[in-house]
Amino acid sequence: MDWNQLWQILSAPDNVPIIxxxxxxxxxxxxGGKQALANDKxxxxxxxxxxxxxxxxxxxxxxxxxxxxxxxxxxxxLRVEFLxxxxxxxxxxxxxxxxxxxxxxxxxxxxxxxxxxxxxxxxGLQEMLVYFDPWIAGVVMPTLIIIGxxxxxxxxxxxxxxxxYTWKQRRFAISTFLFGFVIxxxxxxxxxxxxxxxxxxxxxxxxxxDHNRLIYEVNRDLPDIFGISSNLWKGIFGAAVVGxxxxxxxxxxxxxxxxxxxxxxxxxSLLQYSIMMTFFLIMVALPIKILIRHLFHIKYVWITxxxxx
Amino acid sequence: MPEENKGNGNNGKPGxxxxxxxxxxxxxxxxxxxxxxxxxxxQVEILSKPxxxxxxxxxxxxxxxDTPRNRALGVLSNVFLHLHPAxxxxxxxxxxxxxxxxxxxxYLFFVLTLTGVLxxxxxxxxxxxxxxxxxxxxxxxxxxxxxxxxxxxxxxLMVIAVELHMFRVFLTGSYKKPREFxxxxxxxxxxxxxxxxxxxxxxxxxxxxxxxxxxxxxxARATPLLGHEGPFGPQLGMTPYNDVRFGLLGGxxxxxxxxxRSYIWHCIGIPIIASVFMIVHFWRVRKDGxxxxxxxxxxxxxxxxxxx
Numbered sequence: 001m002d003w004n005q006l007w008q009i010l011s012a013p014d015n016v017p018i019i020x021x022x023x024x025x026x027x028x029x030x031x032g033g034k035q036a037l038a039n040d041k042x043x044x045x046x047x048x049x050x051x052x053x054x055x056x057x058x059x060x061x062x063x064x065x066x067x068x069x070x071x072x073x074x075x076x077x078l079r080v081e082f083l084x085x086x087x088x089x090x091x092x093x094x095x096x097x098x099x100x101x102x103x104x105x106x107x108x109x110x111x112x113x114x115x116x117x118x119x120x121x122x123x124g125l126q127e128m129l130v131y132f133d134p135w136i137a138g139v140v141m142p143t144l145i146i147i148g149x150x151x152x153x154x155x156x157x158x159x160x161x162x163x164x165y166t167w168k169q170r171r172f173a174i175s176t177f178l179f180g181f182v183i184x185x186x187x188x189x190x191x192x193x194x195x196x197x198x199x200x201x202x203x204x205x206x207x208x209x210d211h212n213r214l215i216y217e218v219n220r221d222l223p224d225i226f227g228i229s230s231n232l233w234k235g236i237f238g239a240a241v242v243g244x245x246x247x248x249x250x251x252x253x254x255x256x257x258x259x260x261x262x263x264x265x266x267x268x269s270l271l272q273y274s275i276m277m278t279f280f281l282i283m284v285a286l287p288i289k290i291l292i293r294h295l296f297h298i299k300y301v302w303i304t305x306x307x308x309x
Numbered sequence: 310m311p312e313e314n315k316g317n318g319n320n321g322k323p324g325x326x327x328x329x330x331x332x333x334x335x336x337x338x339x340x341x342x343x344x345x346x347x348x349x350x351x352q353v354e355i356l357s358k359p360x361x362x363x364x365x366x367x368x369x370x371x372x373x374x375d376t377p378r379n380r381a382l383g384v385l386s387n388v389f390l391h392l393h394p395a396x397x398x399x400x401x402x403x404x405x406x407x408x409x410x411x412x413x414x415x416y417l418f419f420v421l422t423l424t425g426v427l428x429x430x431x432x433x434x435x436x437x438x439x440x441x442x443x444x445x446x447x448x449x450x451x452x453x454x455x456x457x458x459x460x461x462x463x464x465x466l467m468v469i470a471v472e473l474h475m476f477r478v479f480l481t482g483s484y485k486k487p488r489e490f491x492x493x494x495x496x497x498x499x500x501x502x503x504x505x506x507x508x509x510x511x512x513x514x515x516x517x518x519x520x521x522x523x524x525x526x527x528x529a530r531a532t533p534l535l536g537h538e539g540p541f542g543p544q545l546g547m548t549p550y551n552d553v554r555f556g557l558l559g560g561x562x563x564x565x566x567x568x569x570r571s572y573i574w575h576c577i578g579i580p581i582i583a584s585v586f587m588i589v590h591f592w593r594v595r596k597d598g599x600x601x602x603x604x605x606x607x608x609x610x611x612x613x614x615x616x617x
Contacts, residue, residue, distance in 0.1 A: 014466075017462075017469060022499070025473070028477070032476075032477065046606070050610075056606075059603055067399070070394055070399060071397065071398075072399055073390075074380050074384050074390070077401075078384075078393075080402055085416050088413055088420075091418075092459055095458075096462055100458055101457050101458045101460075101462070103517075104515040105516045105585040106514065106516070107514050107518070108516060109562065109563070111516070118441055134531035135531035135540055139528060149496045153484040153486075153488070153493070154489060159486070161485075162481075162482040162483070162486070163483060164482070164604050164605075166483060172343075173479075174480065177479050180353065182578075185327035272482075305311065306540045
């Protein structure tokens with residue numbers, strides 16, 4: 001256990017935000033989850049008792065007859081905002097006094113940094129470079145993430161859960177988002193920051209970074225395993241495999257989705273449904289590619305003269 | 310004709326210019342004796358109620374006694390506060406619902422603008438000076454180190470705050486009708502926040518920024534169709550000297566032009582674009598009905614299916 005190495009990584013000033021983000025994220029998942037469970041309990045109670053549902057207060061916050069439903073922004077909201085501004089300022093001040101922004105040697109194109117890491121919020125994408133070519137990891141994937149986020153409101157036809165925390169009423173939406181945000185975004189950033197060392201190799205926390213370590217990893221392409229050697233057939237075979245993934249995956253997801261969310265399935269138009277399917281399958285393809293790399297040492301699935309996937 | 314009166318000016322009364330001046334002054338002094346204390350007293354009375362002065366009432370257009378009307382006016386008649394409604398749902402001020410991350414993001418943008426402008430006074434975006442300017446800032450400028458630290462950490466904090474804000478909006482389903490469009494504006498703001506942070510990374514011109522931006526922009530080589538190493542790029546005539554990466558860097562390597570470009574994007578271009586989107590974002594929050602909740606829970610049985 002190389003404590004010095006571990007401390008150097010953990011205490012690198014630019015890594016501190018990521019260390020801060022983990023407890024923050026955990027706290028806010030707890031805070032949201034707690035309210036979601038409380039609301040779910042109320043929903044279950046009201047669903048079981050239609051008479052009660054007609055009269056009962058529809059929030060888990062206390063409310064008594066005679067209380068004002070609305071409060072003045074001045075001072076009730078503005079004081080919260082003011083307080084938040086003061087607290088953030090104090091945190092920033094303390095942080096800025098105790099921790100210096102990093103400044104390395106002057107830029108030198110002849111001296112490559114190893115590992116050369118992108119800013120921490122892009123490390124998830126850089127980590128994806130292990131599994132995908134740059135045109136996917138660096139260009140297509142960010143574009144799809146942005147577009148995928150933008151289309152969320154237009155493909156989520158579930159009218160429930162608007163304006164309150166709930167798990168029960170939005171299981172599919174919330175678990176998909178949690179998967180994308182926590183597993184695919186935050187944990188990849190975490191790996192990129194704390195695990196990846198020289199040569200972008202995997203170093204467990206506390207393992208000494210060895211700049212001379214070589215890994216004799218033999219990665220094969222999927223067509224090679226099946227003994228396909230001609231370029232034409234590699235291309236056709238890859239297209240068939242990718243097509244089959246979308247076809248079979250789509251059928252499986254479709255089967256699960258229409259059974260678990262029959263109302264959403266009914267509400268969605270063909271366009272909404274196909275957009276959701278496409279983005280969902282592409283998102284799920286990431287961990288699948290990671291898995292087949294680690295389990296079967298497969299580099300590419302689809303090989304063409306112009307691009308490889 | 311009373312010729313003798315012409316030009317004399319004292320209407321036949323005795324006395325010359327001197328007499329008239331002295332009597333005048335005496336009169337003035339007499340008047341001052343009574344007027345000055347009276348005016349002074351009046352002035353003290355006015356100043357003892359500063360909120361009644363013309364200066365004050367011209368700035369603050371309404372009274373401040375603690376009445377509901379004045380509480381509302383305090384928000385509505387103030388340009389900085391008028392994005393708020395006069396009243397909000399009593400539960401909407403609860404921190405556990407909103408997490409305050411949108412407001413914190415905006416506050417951090419404000420802090421970054423302030424510290425950023427101060428940093429600009431000490432920084433030249435040129436290969437000769439950039440790194441030295443940062444050293445100068447860290448070692449010689451009073452509070453320069455604190456300034457740079459604050460700018461850096463506020464930027465990191467802003468990225469975290471934006472992501473948590475998006476997370477909260479998702480968990481509360483606040484992107485649902487009628488707020489769909491504002492969610493997409495928010496996604497654009499997320500991207501702009503990341504780009505702001507990324508363009509600032511190169512500016513110290515040190516190894517960290519240089520290699521991070523090299524790694525980042527090398528991706529652009531692989532852009533499909535538009536990059537010289539991307540799918541179908543070479544077939545469309547892309548070379549290192551005309552592809553999208555060349556456009557971003559102003560050259561085929563990260564050098565002086567890239568430094569200047571990222572400086573201009575960082576300090577002028579993206580802040581202006583982001584400000585425009587922020588205006589739309591805040592405006593739409595109000596127009597779409599204010600903060601989304603905490604709304605009363607809706608039961609599955611109460612959903613009215615839209616007619617197809």
